[in-house]
Amino acid sequence: xxxxxxxxxxxxxxxxxxxxxxxxxxxxxxATKATKIRGTSNVLTYLFLGVLFxxxxxxxxxxxxxxxxGERDTNSFPPALWPKNGxxxxxxxxxxxxxxxxxxxxxxxxxxxxxxxxxxxxSALAAYAFVFLNLRWRGxxxxxxxxxxxxxxxxxxxxxxxxxSQWGLKDTIAGLALPFLAxxxxxxxxxxxxxxxxxxxxxxxxxxxxxxxxxxxxxLLPLSRPSLAALGIWSALSAWNMYFWPLxxxxxxxxxxxxxxxxxxxxxxxxxxxxxxxxxxxxxxPTLLLVIFGQRFIVRGLTTGAVK
Amino acid sequence: xxxPVNSTVGAEGRRERWIAVGYLLPALIVFGIFIFWPxxxxxxxxxxxxxxxxxxxxxxGGVNYTRMFHDPEFLTVLWVTFAFTLLTVIPxxxxxxxxxxxxxxxxRGVRFFRTAFALPFAFSVATASVxxxxxxxxxxxxxxxxxxxxxxxxxxxxxNPDLALWSVSGATVWMQVGYNLLVLxxxxxxxxEDVLEAARLDGASGLRLQRSIIMPLLTPQLFxxxxxxxxxxxQSFGQIKILTVGGPENRTTTLVYSIYEQAFANNNSNYGYxxxxxxxxxxxxxxxxxxxxxxxERRVFYR
Numbered sequence: 034x035x036x037x038x039x040x041x042x043x044x045x046x047x048x049x050x051x052x053x054x055x056x057x058x059x060x061x062x063x064a065t066k067a068t069k070i071r072g073t074s075n076v077l078t079y080l081f082l083g084v085l086f087x088x089x090x091x092x093x094x095x096x097x098x099x100x101x102x103g104e105r106d107t108n109s110f111p112p113a114l115w116p117k118n119g120x121x122x123x124x125x126x127x128x129x130x131x132x133x134x135x136x137x138x139x140x141x142x143x144x145x146x147x148x149x150x151x152x153x154x155x156s157a158l159a160a161y162a163f164v165f166l167n168l169r170w171r172g173x174x175x176x177x178x179x180x181x182x183x184x185x186x187x188x189x190x191x192x193x194x195x196x197x198s199q200w201g202l203k204d205t206i207a208g209l210a211l212p213f214l215a216x217x218x219x220x221x222x223x224x225x226x227x228x229x230x231x232x233x234x235x236x237x238x239x240x241x242x243x244x245x246x247x248x249x250x251x252x253l254l255p256l257s258r259p260s261l262a263a264l265g266i267w268s269a270l271s272a273w274n275m276y277f278w279p280l281x282x283x284x285x286x287x288x289x290x291x292x293x294x295x296x297x298x299x300x301x302x303x304x305x306x307x308x309x310x311x312x313x314x315x316x317x318x319p320t321l322l323l324v325i326f327g328q329r330f331i332v333r334g335l336t337t338g339a340v341k
Numbered sequence: 342x343x344x345p346v347n348s349t350v351g352a353e354g355r356r357e358r359w360i361a362v363g364y365l366l367p368a369l370i371v372f373g374i375f376i377f378w379p380x381x382x383x384x385x386x387x388x389x390x391x392x393x394x395x396x397x398x399x400x401x402g403g404v405n406y407t408r409m410f411h412d413p414e415f416l417t418v419l420w421v422t423f424a425f426t427l428l429t430v431i432p433x434x435x436x437x438x439x440x441x442x443x444x445x446x447x448x449r450g451v452r453f454f455r456t457a458f459a460l461p462f463a464f465s466v467a468t469a470s471v472x473x474x475x476x477x478x479x480x481x482x483x484x485x486x487x488x489x490x491x492x493x494x495x496x497x498x499x500x501n502p503d504l505a506l507w508s509v510s511g512a513t514v515w516m517q518v519g520y521n522l523l524v525l526x527x528x529x530x531x532x533x534e535d536v537l538e539a540a541r542l543d544g545a546s547g548l549r550l551q552r553s554i555i556m557p558l559l560t561p562q563l564f565x566x567x568x569x570x571x572x573x574x575x576q577s578f579g580q581i582k583i584l585t586v587g588g589p590e591n592r593t594t595t596l597v598y599s600i601y602e603q604a605f606a607n608n609n610s611n612y613g614y615x616x617x618x619x620x621x622x623x624x625x626x627x628x629x630x631x632x633x634x635x636x637x638e639r640r641v642f643y644r
Contacts, residue, residue: 074547078446082454085440089518093460095483096472111486155368166361167354174365181372183630184380187576187597188623191386191604191612192379215371245360274465276579277597281605292467296583299471306475313468324463325456332527 096317100124100310107306124311128298131308134315136287137294140206141273141316144290147210148272149265156219156264161249163220164227165235182217187277194281204288209279213272219264222334226260227253263333266323270331273320291316383623386616395610405617414591415599415618421506422575422595428510429517429577430570434563436514437521441529442551455526462519466579473512474499474584502589509584509593513577521566528562529555568633572626596622 095114099107103121106113128134159178162168186193193212202208230253238248254261279290286294295312324331387405389397409415440458444451461469476483477498485495498508532555540554578597581587587594587602594602596618603615 075446075448078443078448081439082443085436085443086454086457089436089440089461089515090457092469092472092476092515095476096468099475108481110481111489112481112483114483114486155371158364159368162361162364166364167357168361168365169358177372178368181376183627184376185572185576185622185626187578187600188619188626189376189379189383191600191616191619192382193375194605195382195612196374196379212371212375215368220368245364270463274467276465276467276582277601280582292465295471296467296579299474299583306478306481309471309475313471316465317463317468320463320465321460324459328456328459328523331462332523335524335527 096310096313099307100314102307104305104307108304121307124305124307125315127305127308128312128315132294132298132312133287134291134294134312137289137291138315140209140283140288141291143206144209144275144279145269145272147206148213149268151210151214152216152219152268153261153264155215156223157249157254157261159215159220160223160227161245161253163224164230166245178217178220180217181215186212190277190281193278197282202282204283204285208282209290210272212278216268218334219268222264222267223257223260226257230256259330259333262327263330266327266330267334270320270323380623383616383619386612387620389613391611391613393610395612397613401613405614408614409617409621417591418594418596418599418618419621421591421593424506425510425513425577425593425595426571426574428507429513429574430567432510433514433517434521434566434570437518437525437566438559438563440518440522441525442555444526445529445555458522459519461515462523464516464519466516466577467583469516470512470580470583473508473515473580477508477512477584499585500589502592505585505589505593509580512584513574513580516580517570517573521570524562524566525559528559532558564633568629571629575622575626596625 098115101120101122101124102113102116103118103123105118106116106121163171163175168174197203197208197211200208202211234252235248238252243252274292275290276292276296279293283289283293286297289297295309295316298312299309386397388400388402390399390401390404392398444454444458464472479485479495479497479500482498484498485493488496497504499505536558537550537554540550545554575595576597577595578601581593581595581598582601585593587598600615600618600622603609603611603618609615
């Protein structure tokens with residue numbers, strides 16, 4: 034498991050120190066006192082962390098456990114906090130029955146793929162021009178890309194909706210994905226990574242006859258994999274989790290994304306929280322995996338929005 | 342560069358300039374069609390009336406704008422937006438900061454806690470809102486269930502006009518803590534070890550170390566989070582749509598939700614008026630971004 038920051042935890046010497054604790058306690062009184070203070074502060078740290086842990090993780094816990102609880106548990110008052118009357122996995126099949134979840138899952142996957150691949154391609158090309166090519170009016174183009182990050186999509190969502198309707202792209206993957214195929218964020222993220230590419234290597238490739246595209250595709254991109262992965266994970270997370278745009282760009286439940294599907298699951302059947310939560314867990318599963326296994330890459334993209 | 346001595350180099354250079362534009366082109370086309378043109382169109386729509394079918398009905402000048410600022414409902418919207426931003430940005434940063442600092446201590450299980458606390462980051466606005474909808478349910482929700490053990494009567498979390506905004510804000514704080522924590526943890530991990538060590542040698546420890554050394558060094562991250570968090574809160578939509586649909590009594594109708602209501606809810610198609618409101622949103626976000634680049638950034642401690 035990757036960590037958020039450099040781990041402050043078990044390096045060799047620290048482990049050794051812990052192992053020799055009893056020996057330390059036998060040292061002069063001064064050390065004992067220090068250890069005691071350290072001990073009480075540790076207890077306090079655990080206490081505070083524990084309380085915050087319970088509060089922050091409770092919705093996660095209840096989402097998962099609730100999705101496996103039957104109505105006897107969820108609809109009594111006060112509701113059960115764990116499955117007292119046994120597990121009830123039928124919630125999942127019920128959720129799949131009520132909304133066309135299979136279709137919606139596929140729509141979400143295709144939309145996410147289109148946006149992720151699209152953003153990686155357009156960002157890589159643009160970042161290449163910014164770093165390696167003799168671009169005229171570089172400052173101007175830079176400002177153009179920067180400005181796209183400052184315009185909230187919500188403020189231009191009406192004309193986008195009108196455009197997509199006019200083109201007859203409602204209820205299509207194209208309608209869901211097209212507005213998001215390029216990003217200033219992704220361009221700056223890759224630009225940052227390209228800037229650290231050794232120029233000698235680039236010149237050598239050029240001397241060997243590699244054209245721009247060839248160099249970009251077979252040398253630069255493979256060497257920029259961590260940044261590409263960061264961009265890919267960010268794009269995928271935000272595409273999969275989108276809500277406002279898919280709500281407008283789709284009408285037919287069969288063509289809606291999973292995010293819209295589960296929010297309508299809630300309004301369609303509020304008497305069966307277990308089933309609603311099962312839908313949530315299904316929608317959550319892919320991003321949960323990304324966050325648990327891709328944290329290292331997520332951190333890489335964290336502050337690119339700050340524009341340096 | 343513009344007057345090359347060698348003409349072939351000049352030709353080569355000119356060629357490369359066109360190639361360079363070609364590499365920018367795919368992104369520029371997307372931006373042009375889906376950001377810049379819609380931006381122009383939004384401005385145009387905002388100075389036009391709208392007929393019942395949603396078609397622009399001719400130039401009306403600043404009518405939509407004057408209507409907006411004389412509309413008591415819109416003034417409420419601005420107030421709700423402001424309150425919502427305040428209620429979400431500050432608490433979500435404070436909680437994330439507390440967790441991040443606690444995770445700095447050298448205790449067992451830090452790795453486990455780090456991963457666990459990052460989990461909310463995986464939730465979308467829809468998944469989180471639906472879960473909170475279940476928790477907030479007045480008749481059978483867990484929150485009222487827990488409170489009932491303490492002898493508290495059933496609370497109408499989302500339908501009590503005085504409480505709804507607080508409940509939606511609470512859910513939103515939860516959604517934002519994960520991201521804030523990631524940023525702050527990354528910042529803490531990058532603190533200069535020599536400065537910390539020097540402070541420790543000088544006898545600073547615990548709270549003193551946190552207040553006098555760590556916090557000033559963290560100001561760039563905190564500042565970044567205030568700006569990004571504010572913009573993010575201003576754009577919030579899904580939790581309001583899913584949890585309260587703007588109610589009760591419009592007490593949770595924020596700016597973006599109001600735009601949605603005017604333009605899309607109940608087949609309103611009031612695009613002109615909605616676009617004028619969208620321009621207010623744009624203006625607010627641009628001002629905050631300008632603040633980030635201008636005035637405030639100078640006060641922030643940068644290494």
